[in-house]
Amino acid sequence: MEAAEKANVAAPLIKRLDLSKGDKFDAMLQGVLDVAHLPDPIGKVTFANRLDDCLDLYRVTCPIGVLLVIFESRPEVIANITALAIKSANAVILKGGKESFHSFTAMSRLVREALAGTEIPPGAVQLVESRQEVSELLKQDKYIDLVVPRGSNELVRSIKGGTKIPVLGHADGLCSVYIHEDADLDMARRIVIDAKTNYVAGCNAAESLLVQRSALQSHLPTIAQALIDAGVSLKVTPEIGEALKLCGVEGAENAAIMTANDKDFDTEFLSLTMAVAAVGGVEDAIKHINTHSSKHTDSIVTASKETADKFMNGVDSSGVFWNASTRFSDGFRYGFGTEVGISTSKIHARGPVGLEGLTCYQYQLRGNGQVASDYIGAGGQKQFKHEKIDI
Amino acid sequence: MEAAEKANVAAPLIKRLDLSKGDKFDAMLQGVLDVAHLPDPIGKVTFANRLDDCLDLYRVTCPIGVLLVIFESRPEVIANITALAIKSANAVILKGGKESFHSFTAMSRLVREALAGTEIPPGAVQLVESRQEVSELLKQDKYIDLVVPRGSNELVRSIKGGTKIPVLGHADGLCSVYIHEDADLDMARRIVIDAKTNYVAGCNAAESLLVQRSALQSHLPTIAQALIDAGVSLKVTPEIGEALKLCGVEGAENAAIMTANDKDFDTEFLSLTMAVAAVGGVEDAIKHINTHSSKHTDSIVTASKETADKFMNGVDSSGVFWNASTRFSDGFRYGFGTEVGISTSKIHARGPVGLEGLTCYQYQLRGNGQVASDYIGAGGQKQFKHEKIDI
Structure with missing residues (x-):
């Protein structure tokens, strides 16, 4: 931690690195125990069809094979992914971020020690250290079955472009x-x-806040004031800026109100900053989200089930939440115990990926x-x- | 057909092109009708979990979005895929092989005419004609959600290497x-x-035949003779050649017995040719198949359920068949009605891909x-x- 602070590492990153913050460590342990107690995901019949007398078809779950997981700096990820990979009978190659190298090395030693007392070959969980090794591994499409990158949109796109x-x-979580x-x-x-x-x-x-135009007087001031009181800087469209001015909402010591630029609604701030815009109604909100969000998770707050259903069916994100x-x-x-990450892909597994996302079938x-x-x-x-x- | 014959198109390809052969046309129509009668795959709840009182999580099936399907020459594919795409609420861009261009154009006109009488926008099914258009489309990872190439291993690998x-x-069906x-x-x-x-x-x-070494006298001669009588040329290992010679099995007018070379067990012949080898037993067969097969479909013939289970759990193919x-x-x-193709991928959908393979969830x-x-x-x-x- 101190080393990270000295090395001028950004505050959100330090927060990600620090396993002792809050109940992060306990949550990590609980996640591993939860995975251990989940039912075995392998060998489950998920579909069965009698094609003819004595000709029975069964779809049976099986491991994917060899996974290559490339992740950012959170040290808890190694525990989560190792637990999920072992439980789903996959082999896994792990590559972590350089900022948490020492945490990873220590945890990977513990994993190896724990595996030594079991029937699982110790080579089933491997750590690679250098970027060079990763480039070589990305060429091994004959032997590696799935790459799971957790990180920036840029990282994910560059990996997608460089492997078969x-x-x-x-990728990014640009939620609204x-x-x-x-x-x-x-x-x-x-x-x-x-x-x-x-x-x-x-x-x-959440990175973006969308408010229905007709609620700019009734709802916006209270919500904006609460955000500012919590230290959140707002990047607002001119229309929102005007509405805030009319209601007398102003920036505070730690939280400014600024005019949003073109890119602010496409930015994952990962800090106390939020972009705010007005939209005409739910259709307009759906359009805004499908244009700008990263298809991760988007919420609607409404009293109407009909409006909520329209939102949830219209927004093309892995998570669509109501209230x-x-x-x-x-x-x-x-309830998946823990997760490999939250997939923004649209095939195989979407949203939080647990055990089921690490299986396929035959x-x-x-x-x-x-x-x-x-x-x-x-x-x-x-x-x-x-x-x-x-x- | 005649044009294809004149253009010196290979016999297996002509067989693929000819919709009037056997009951291919009727089977195609039946497939479309079967898809129409299948239950709607969209909006189905496949998992539900109460996280807390009044906080309910539902996993609901939804379309993937926009599909790009690149396929070889079989004209029935356009009918199959169009039916599956419409039923699963996806938009689809189709690119067929040049050999069946006229069939595709005629069928795509019929599809457009049929859609005109429905609420489905006619642009939901589109045909592209040139390879150049395909290269441009493969760059549109923001707008196209899934590419489904049906064709040679080479085609599939080249597409995988050139798109995000x-x-x-x-890909290939190298079955044993x-x-x-x-x-x-x-x-x-x-x-x-x-x-x-x-x-x-x-x-x-099937392209390869594996016979247990202890069955070279009891089983091989009858099976080899039947293959030769059916006009199948055998590419055999020296051990198999020796065994056939001992039993007096010889090539016939249309079917030769040749010595196999290194590549024959990695070749999809798509003709009356079969590679034949001896293996020590079921473990050896599993190893041979996992090394050489394309992870498509492999069968075991055995009287023992235990041996069959070992084979089915050990062979890493989308289909593992017993007897x-x-x-x-x-x-x-x-029983899926019809199919998009048979996936040799190990994630998302494996084996024959029907409606379910064209959905994801949120x-x-x-x-x-x-x-x-x-x-x-x-x-x-x-x-x-x-x-x-x-x-």
């Missing part, structure tokens, strides 16, 4: 909260404050000598039965 | 049949003949004002309930 291995991207005109004001205020300030370094922290903070977007909170067909040429479509006359088998 | 868009590869010593001989013979000769141009046709022909590896035969969280900071792990004291909600 499938990539499960964990939209306040509809019928929102309970106190609820809206609490959700925005939590989403923005509970843990600014988290990818599920709840974006901060709930998390494997532990979802089709097992059990017959007694059937051949395709006896059946229609391949030259024969027999019909398939296609009867669902109870699992 | 996720790729669901449909392994004959264990306790296999019923007649069953083994029928399965091998079907797997090799029923449709040689299919990716689920059934590899030719059953197919969306229609599995997490919808429905609360009444909850904030993370009230709960453990984020600074508060409240415990999560994590109670499964019956779907």
Whole structure:
């Protein structure tokens, strides 16, 4: 920690590095224990179909194979991912950020010691240290089945462009909260404050606030004042700036009100800064979010189920929340024990990736000598039965 | 067809092009009708968890978005994929092979005419014609969510290397049949003949035959003779050649016995040719298959459930079959109506990809004002309930 502070490491990064902050360490341990107690995800039949008498098809879960996980600086990630990889019977190669090198080395020694007493080959969990090794590994599409990068959008895009291995991207968290005109004001205020300030370094922290135009007088002043009181600087559109001025909301000692520029609604601040804009209504909010967000998690605060449903069906993000903070977007909170990360990919696994995201499946067909040429479509006359088998 | 024959197109390709061969056309129509009658795959809750009172998490299926499907020459593919894309609420851009250009154009006109009478925007299904357009499309990772190439391993690898868009590869089908010593001989013979000769141009046709060493006298001669009688040329290891000679099995007018070279066990012949080798037993067969196969579909013929289970758990292929022909590896035969193709990827969707493979999901969280900071792990004291909600 002190070394990091001396090395002029930015405050949000130090927060990510520090395992002793708050209940982070206990939460990490609890996550590992939770994973241990989850049911075995491998060998589960997830679909079964009787194609014909004595010709039964089973879809059975299996490990993906060899994972390459490239992650940023949070030291707890090594514990989380190791637990998930072992439980899902995958082998994993881990590459951490240089800022937490010593924490990683210590934790990886503990992992090796723990594995030595089990049947799991110690090589099933490996740590690589240099970037050069990573470039070499990214070429091994014959042997590595999935790359999981956790980091900036830039990192994820550069990895995607440089490998033939499938990539499960964990990129920026550019989350928003939209306040509809019928929102309970106190609820809206609490959700925005939590989403923005509970843990600014988290990818599920909100970066943008959208307020329905018709709520600029009723809702905006209270929420803006609460944000400023919490030390949040606001980057506002001219329309929002005007509305705040009319209501007498001003910046405070630690929190300024500034005019937003073009890029502010596409920026993951990871700090006490929030971009604020007005939108016409829920359709407009959906459009704004689908244009600017990173498809991570977006919340609506509204009293209307109909409006909430419209929002949740229209927003193309992995998490779409109604009357709840974006901060709930998390494997532990979802009940997955812990997580590999929060996927912003649209295939395989989306949102918090737990055990299930580290499995795939294979089709097992059990017959007694059937051949395709006896059946229609391949030259024969027999019909398939296609009867669902109870699992 | 005649144009194709004149243009010196290879026989397996002509077979793929010809929609009027056998019941291909009827099977295509039936596939589309089957897809129409399948349940709507969108908006289905596949997981639900009560995080706390009035804080309910639902995982809901949704379309992936915009698909780019690049496929070879089979004209039926446009009907199959269009049906699946519309049913799963995805938009799709299709690029077919040049050999079937006229069939595609005619079918795509019919699709547009059919869509004109519906609420689906006609732009939801688009055909692109030139390779140049495809290169441009592969750069649009902001707008295209998934590329599905169906074709050679080379095509799939070149696409994977040249785009940041996720790729669901449909590559070579290098399938094998392994004959264990306790296999019923007649069953083994029928399965091998079907797997090799029923449709040689299919990716689920078998290319390699593995025979347990202890069955070279009991099983190999009958099976080899049946293959030769069916016009199949055998590329054999010296050990197999010796065994055939001892038993008096010889090549016939249309079918030779040749010595296999190094590459024959890595080759998708797509013709009446089969590579044959001896293996020590089931472990050896698993090792051979995991080294040489394309992880598509592999069958074992054995009387023992234990041996079959060992094979099915050990072979890392999307389809692992016991006492059934590899030719059953197919969306229609599995009961999916029709298929986008047979995925050799290990993430997202594996094996025959039907409707489910064209969906993803999002997490919808429905609360009444909850904030993370009230709960453990984020600074508060409240415990999560994590109670499964019956779907």
